[in-house]
Amino acid sequence: MINARGRRESAGATDPVVLQADKLQYMLGIGPCLSAWAEQRPILIQDITRETRWPEWTARITGLPLRSVLSAPLTTEGRRIGAIKVYSSAPNAFDDHSVFLIERLATPAAVMLGNARDREATERMSxxxxxxxxxxxxxxxxxxxxxxxxxxxxxxxxxxxxxxxxxxxxxxxxxxxxxxxxxxxx
Structure with a gap:
């Protein structure tokens, strides 16, 4: 997520490994989730060991049990809120149907997160x-x-x-x- 101060942060994770991978993206300023957010399109990595788009990030996560990544932007009313992503320890874990599903999940998630952010901003301003x-x-x-x-x-x-x-x-x-x-x- 991009917080109210414009900083990148992981709002939630199912595993500490996910937080490590995300933290490296934020530190380096590159990676699949940041690209999904910036480019406003889904990003799919079938096998991290063969990925060439973010060589510094992929080199640094080789020791983590991650092989596939699927990320989609979280956007509502033209506002870029962040990205949702799924990591897998297996290569080729995601397919076109996975992309379809994450995009369908991203839309209501973005609305919910956008509303929560707006409510927090209103409370803070109040x-x-x-x-x-x-x-x-x-x-x-x-x-x-x-x-x-x-x-x-x-x-x-x-x-x-x-x-x-x-x-x-x-x-x-x-x-x-x-x-x-x-x-x-x-």
């Missing part, structure tokens, strides 16, 4: 919005404290707080929290 509103309220309260104590305007209090933020190398909301907490501790 929590960030709640935090931003909370910080805004805290900053406003701190401004009120400074306006009352120092007889400053709202703009002047913001300048004071921004200066303290830069000088103390702290986020503005932390400076605001210190001002408000200082008020309640007195």
């Amino acid at each position: 929590s960030q919005l709640v935090e931003a509103l909370s910080n805004r309220d805290l900053i406003s309260r701190a401004q009120g404290v400074l306006m009352e104590r120092m007889k400053l305007t709202a703009r002047e209090t913001l300048t004071v707080m921004l200066s303290a933020s830069k000088g103390g190398d702290k986020p503005l909301h932390e400076i605001a929290r210190e001002i408000v907490n200082g008020m309640t501790n007195q």
Whole structure:
């Protein structure tokens, strides 16, 4: 999968060997799953020992019990989500019918994963919005404290707080929290 930050990651695997093969693809930036994703088409390797498209990747996985690979892109509404793949320890494990089946599986899987990703993004954005509103309220309260104590305007209090933020190398909301907490501790 391509995660929300654009990094490649395996979302699930049935065997640690699969994770090793995937990790090598991500490290090298080449391999059948990455090609299926990039080219938006199924990729079939009948025998890894005879594969020539990704020589560095195939050379590095020769010690793993993998001989055949079938990978298909996960795409929904034009968004490239990742790829689904099946590895086999036997050569020539996959045929045209296998390609047909993985493509049929990839479509609903992509929809499901795309919806899950959208839901996570919405939840993340919602929590960030709640935090931003909370910080805004805290900053406003701190401004009120400074306006009352120092007889400053709202703009002047913001300048004071921004200066303290830069000088103390702290986020503005932390400076605001210190001002408000200082008020309640007195």
